[in-house]
Amino acid sequence: MKTNDVILKTTAQVVFFIIFLFSIHIFLAGHFAPGGGFVGGLLTSSALVLLLLAYDLKTVQTLLPINYTIMTASGLVLALGTASIGMFLGRPFFKHYFDHFYLPLIGDTELHTAMLFDTGVYLVVVGVTMTIIQSIGGDD
Amino acid sequence: MSNFLLLPIIIPFFFGMLLMFAPKNIRYQRIGAMTGLTIALVTAIALLFKVKNEGIQVVTFGDWPAPFGITLVSDTVSALLVLTSVILAFFTVWYSISAIGKERESFFYYPGILFMLTGVNGAFTTGDIFNLFVFFEVLLMSSYLLIVLGGEKAQLRESIKYILVNVISSAIFVITVAFLYSVVGTLNMADIAVKIAAIGQPGIITVIAVLFLIVFGLKAAIFPLYFWLPSSYAAPPIPVLALFGALLTKVGVYAITRTYTLFFVHDTGFTHELLMILSVLTILAGCIGALAYFDVKKIIIYNIIIAVGVILFGVSQMNDNALMGSMFYLIHDMLIKAALFFLVGIIIAVTGTSDLRKMGGLMKTHPALGWFYLIAAFGLAGIPPLSGFVGKLLIVRGGFEAGNLGASIWILLSSLVVLLSVIRIFIYAFWGKEQGSLQQIDKGQYRMMFIPTAILVMLTVFYGVGSEWITPFMQDAANILNNPSVYTDAVLKE
Numbered sequence: 001m002k003t004n005d006v007i008l009k010t011t012a013q014v015v016f017f018i019i020f021l022f023s024i025h026i027f028l029a030g031h032f033a034p035g036g037g038f039v040g041g042l043l044t045s046s047a048l049v050l051l052l053l054a055y056d057l058k059t060v061q062t063l064l065p066i067n068y069t070i071m072t073a074s075g076l077v078l079a080l081g082t083a084s085i086g087m088f089l090g091r092p093f094f095k096h097y098f099d100h101f102y103l104p105l106i107g108d109t110e111l112h113t114a115m116l117f118d119t120g121v122y123l124v125v126v127g128v129t130m131t132i133i134q135s136i137g138g139d140d
Numbered sequence: 141m142s143n144f145l146l147l148p149i150i151i152p153f154f155f156g157m158l159l160m161f162a163p164k165n166i167r168y169q170r171i172g173a174m175t176g177l178t179i180a181l182v183t184a185i186a187l188l189f190k191v192k193n194e195g196i197q198v199v200t201f202g203d204w205p206a207p208f209g210i211t212l213v214s215d216t217v218s219a220l221l222v223l224t225s226v227i228l229a230f231f232t233v234w235y236s237i238s239a240i241g242k243e244r245e246s247f248f249y250y251p252g253i254l255f256m257l258t259g260v261n262g263a264f265t266t267g268d269i270f271n272l273f274v275f276f277e278v279l280l281m282s283s284y285l286l287i288v289l290g291g292e293k294a295q296l297r298e299s300i301k302y303i304l305v306n307v308i309s310s311a312i313f314v315i316t317v318a319f320l321y322s323v324v325g326t327l328n329m330a331d332i333a334v335k336i337a338a339i340g341q342p343g344i345i346t347v348i349a350v351l352f353l354i355v356f357g358l359k360a361a362i363f364p365l366y367f368w369l370p371s372s373y374a375a376p377p378i379p380v381l382a383l384f385g386a387l388l389t390k391v392g393v394y395a396i397t398r399t400y401t402l403f404f405v406h407d408t409g410f411t412h413e414l415l416m417i418l419s420v421l422t423i424l425a426g427c428i429g430a431l432a433y434f435d436v437k438k439i440i441i442y443n444i445i446i447a448v449g450v451i452l453f454g455v456s457q458m459n460d461n462a463l464m465g466s467m468f469y470l471i472h473d474m475l476i477k478a479a480l481f482f483l484v485g486i487i488i489a490v491t492g493t494s495d496l497r498k499m500g501g502l503m504k505t506h507p508a509l510g511w512f513y514l515i516a517a518f519g520l521a522g523i524p525p526l527s528g529f530v531g532k533l534l535i536v537r538g539g540f541e542a543g544n545l546g547a548s549i550w551i552l553l554s555s556l557v558v559l560l561s562v563i564r565i566f567i568y569a570f571w572g573k574e575q576g577s578l579q580q581i582d583k584g585q586y587r588m589m590f591i592p593t594a595i596l597v598m599l600t601v602f603y604g605v606g607s608e609w610i611t612p613f614m615q616d617a618a619n620i621l622n623n624p625s626v627y628t629d630a631v632l633k634e
Contacts, residue, residue: 073160080154086202087143093150094201094210 005054012054019047027122037118041125048130057138068130075123082116144190145197145214147183148222149261152176152229156254164246170237173250177230180257184223191219192613196620196630198267206632207331213267213631216616217467221264221394224471227599228386228478229257231592235482236379238588239489244289244377252289253383256282263391267631269320270327272395273313276359280306283388286380287372298375305368309358316351323348330631333402333624341406349404349411353396353418360392362452363421366445370429373441378485381437385444386478390470393448397455397466401621402628408458416456420547422449423554430561434496436484436569439561440477443520446558447473450551454535462538464618468607469531475600476520476527480562482593483513487569489581489589496565501574509590510570512597517566519600521559527604 027040051060086095098112155176162168191197191214200209214222233253240249259279266272284306288299321327323344324335336345354365361369369389373381396415404411422445429442451473454466484494486509491499503510515526522528532555539548581589603610620626 069163070161073157076157076160077154080150080157084150087146092199092201092203093143093146095203 009054012050016047016051019050020044023047027118030118031112031114037121038125040118041122042129044122045126045129045133048126049133052133052137057134061134066130068127068134070127072124072127072131075120075125075127077120078123079117079120082113082120085113142197142199144183145187145199145212145219145265148180148187148226149212149258149265151180151183152226152254152261153258155179156251156258159251159254160248163248163251166242166245169245169250170233173233173254174230176254177226177233177257180226181223181230184219184226187214188216188219188223188613191216192616196627198631207326207328210271211267211328211330211631212265213330213627214265215620215627215630216613217394217397217620218264220467220471220613220617221390221474222261224474225257225260225264225387228383228474229253231478231482231596232379232383234592235382235485235589238585239379239485240377247289248285249289252282252285255279256286256383256387258282260387260391264394267329268327269317269329269332272329273310273317276313276391276395277310279388279391280310283384286383287376289380290377292375295375298372301368302372305358305372309355312351312358313355316348316355319344319351320348328631329398329402330628333628334632336403337406337624341404345404346407346410349399349407350414352399352404353411353415356392356395356399357418358392360389360396360448360452361422361445362448363418363425366422366425366448369445370438370441373444374435374437378481378488381441382478382481382485385441385481386474389444389448390474393451393470396452397621400455401458401463402624405458405624412456412458415452416544416547419449419452419456420550422446422452423550427554427557427561431557434568436487436494436496436565439565440480440484443480443558443561444477446554447477450532450535450554453547453551454531454538457535457538457542457544458622459538459541460618460622461534461541463621464614465531465534465536465538467531467614467617467621468534468610469528472519472527472531472600472603475596475603476516479516479593479596479600480520482589482596483509483516484565486586486589486593487513487565490586491569491575496568498575499569500572501570503570504574508594510566512594513570514566515601516597517559517562519597519604520562522555525601525605527600527607529604530607 023040023043026035026043027037030036048060083094085097087093096113098110100108100110103109155172159169159172197214198211200206200211202209233250236249256279259275259282262275263272263279266275284299284303287302288295320332324332326332326335357365373384376384400411400415426442426446426449430439430446433439451466451470454462454469487502488494490502490506493499519526519528522532532551536548536551539551
């Protein structure tokens with residue numbers, strides 16, 4: 001029997017973007033407010049899990065053809081690379097740098113290399129969570 | 141540059157990441173792993189000489205001052221252990237190429253080894269007690285992968301036990317660190333040592349010392365806490381077993397050594413007496429196991445437990461001779477255990493069984509294997525020119541100096557049991573009539589397994605014969621272990 005889940009699917013389409021944008025907000029807020037790479041990554045993967053619940057595994061994989069193992073590995077490389085910046089400049093490992101930049105539209109913004117490290121964490125968290133869920137969900 | 145001591149940790153980590161990008165390409169996996177370990181090996185050797193020439197190397201992450209940032213400290217003790225573990229990982233990967241099988245190779249086997257090496261090297265180098273916990277988890281997570289990879293029934297059963305025990309011991313570790321933090325208010329190991337010296341080790345610190353002994357004793361398999369080790373280690377394939385047997389328990393031994401020579405040195409009448417009693421019992425338990433089995437893997441596995449007891453006995457004596465002996469014996473044991481597991485792996489591959497009673501007559505078909513096994517067995521027992529001799533001699537001498545006659549004589553007697561247990565393998569497998577169907581592996585594969593094993597055995601012979609060259613490093617290490625102020629001054633000087 002085929003169930004009709006048009007309400008679930010329609011709602012999921014809208015709610016996915018809300019959760020995803022909120023996760024990006026949480027991720028960017030990490031330096032001055034609660035949040036950061038870990039929570040942001042978990043929220044993003046929860047948005048993806050909502051898609052998985054509304055549709056099936058195959059549809060989501062065609063929709064977002066991402067290899068999550070490679071995503072995890074690139075996150076690790078990014079994190080280690082950020083931590084090594086100090087090494088190449090003759091300072092201790094994990095030395096972070098920051099400065100103020102003028103960006104168009106946003107104006108004066110403080111950019112910090114800790115952000116890059118957090119991006120690495122974000123990618124690893126999304127990659128690992130999705131790998132776990134996909135391999136358990138795709139197991140017959 | 142002050143960051144140099146990080147290289148043996150970062151390089152395996154980096155290559156492990158790179159290998160994750162193409163797990164199915166076996167050629168890429170093998171070449172990547174070997175390249176990474178070769179570079180790590182060069183940096184580890186360079187680091188050892190740097191530490192020897194320029195003194196203790198310290199780097200604090202992110203340019204924060206010493207007790208506030210995470211400090212990584214490389215003294216002679218950790219530089220020696222880092223070098224040894226990189227050497228062992230290198231030989232294990234070399235041996236794995238022909239021994240582990242394509243199925244496992246294409247499923248993150250080499251990244252697992254490299255990440256485990258990251259954890260091991262980090263645990264040996266770190267100068268922060270919570271960071272030590274993190275590196276413990278890094279190496280344990282990778283070891284969970286390696287122990288279960290392949291999904292055989294025995295592996296699944298034993299990995300559940302292994303993970304359960306380690307999760308519990310990690311939880312106790314966190315609780316212990318929390319206790320320690322609430323008493324001294326710092327996590328930096330040098331700072332902890334200074335703070336404990338300032339309050340002169342009241343009762344609560346002694347309790348924490350015993351808790352640490354329980355935590356690290358679970359990892360290192362000392363007497364009442366070794367129950368999980370024999371069956372867990374028998375499950376994974378031989379190269380993984382060699383890596384576990386040589387590295388993992390030794391990280392626990394190192395952690396006990398570090399905490400008991402740096403932090404808890406003010407009430408040795410209780411803590412070190414307890415450590416000595418437990419180590420003597422550990423040797424007893426190991427000896428019983430080593431004699432009881434007819435399974436070649438089990439015999440060598442119980443020898444790991446004996447060696448843990450011997451090393452910790454040396455640590456519990458707290459004098460220069462015994463500590464130097466412990467360092468000598470620790471490095472010797474890591475090398476020789478890996479070599480013995482490799483040899484046993486070849487014997488199992490050739491005969492197709494791990495039961496001693498079903499083997500025989502290998503001397504006629506594989507004479508080189510036989511002689512190398514005999515050398516390794518004598519090395520393990522400590523026959524004079526070989527590697528186990530100097531360490532045990534110094535440990536026993538230190539034991540006599542500290543006035544522990546009975547226990548020292550017991551160490552000497554245990555050598556006889558060790559010799560008997562490994563010679564039994566030699567007698568059963570290499571003497572007598574040929575049994576069963578030999579030569580189950582082809583010539584090329586046999587050679588690929590035998591070459592790294594032979595080089596490793598020759599390395600242990602060199603370690604024994606050339607102990608004159610190694611002694612200065614060991615003296616340095618014993619000096620640091622025996623004088624905590626050397627360590628704390630180096631870390632807290634800035």
